[in-house]
Amino acid sequence: MNSSRCAACKHLRRRCPSDCIFAPYFPSNNPRRFAYVHKIFGASNVGKILQDLPVSYRREAANTLCYEAYCRIKDPVYGCAGIVDQLNEQLKVAEYQLATIRAAITTTLQPSYLLDQSLPM
């Protein structure tokens, strides 16, 4: 073992090989980043996901795995899927407001009507 092991190899208490699949994306100065993905996905699955991707996609994949792991740790029931639900709800509200305001403009062509109806301003 040496002092330049990446966060993953430090966490797993193993030697960090020169071609370590984790090293470029899990630097030793951010141990929590690996701890999150390890807790939720497991080191082996994370390694497999990265290994199966072209090198140019691996950093983005590591980042999104960290994001998802963090979401699941913060909210063990809904995780990242909970964020998707919330955003879908917000989008539905915004689209409903847009549809309402556009319908009002199209059908009445009277801005005073829009204001009187207390449309969301």
Next chain:
Amino acid sequence: MNSSRCAACKHLRRRCPSDCIFAPYFPSNNPRRFAYVHKIFGASNVGKILQDLPVSYRREAANTLCYEAYCRIKDPVYGCAGIVDQLNEQLKVAEYQLATIRAAITTTLQPSYLLDQSLPM
């Protein structure tokens, strides 16, 4: 082993105990559901996440884990985080359109102006 094993125990080729943590959420008639979460999170991590939750939250957690696993299999780089990004973009567009249309109504109070400006209708 018996024929009433849940999808998880069938997949893991093990006996399905009467108090199996997976059985209520991974029925034998839907083997793909377990295969997804096993591939992405690993059976052990899924079991731990479910075990750490009150029983009343476990079904929802199993459902959201399946959703996330499916997203990651479909899109190994971005997974569920890619859906979050897309929804954030859509929400930003909808909110910009709302702000634009509201500003136009408030400042001009002339619906003909709104139509002339080709605001998104």
